[in-house]
Amino acid sequence: MRLNTIFCALCVPAVLMGQSSGGFKQYRSVESYEVRPGVLIRPAYSARGGVCEISIERRHYSNNAVDLDAEMSKEQIRLLFDELAPQRERGQPGMKLPEGTEITVVDGGIRTARILYENVTLTMYGRAESQKFVAATITWAKRPCVPPDR
Secondary structure: OHHHHHHHHHHHHHHHHHHHHOOOOOOOOOOOEEEEOOEEEEEEEEOOOOEEEEEEEEOOEEOOEEOOOOOEOHHHHHHHHHHHOOHHHHOOEHHHOOOOOEEEEEEOOEEEEEEEEOOEEEEEEEEOOOOOEOEEEEEEOOOOEOOOOO
């Protein structure tokens, strides 16, 4: 009787662990990096394996707390842009605009600000009434992304 109890005590956790660890196989995993406390980036890749796009956002849930206003300032995003897409990679300003010129469009309560370069575009997304942004993307012009497998 004691041997059966020990055997069951060892088997039940193993079975439960096997179920929980394999429970996410039907989902596509996502690569993510925390580049600053609470700030995550997610790269996407081209067919040749180069980074074609990086999304930037502040974590909405961390340490048992929810931040519904997980926003970033333009300055925070620009610092990350300088780090992730250095000036030497960007090329000249796009559309022959002065360096750092923003093209901003407000539509349906969403403000989209773009800074264009020959090789890279920084796009920042926020609420029309706010001066902060909820997300940003860095997109490389000559590296089309591969659609994710579903």
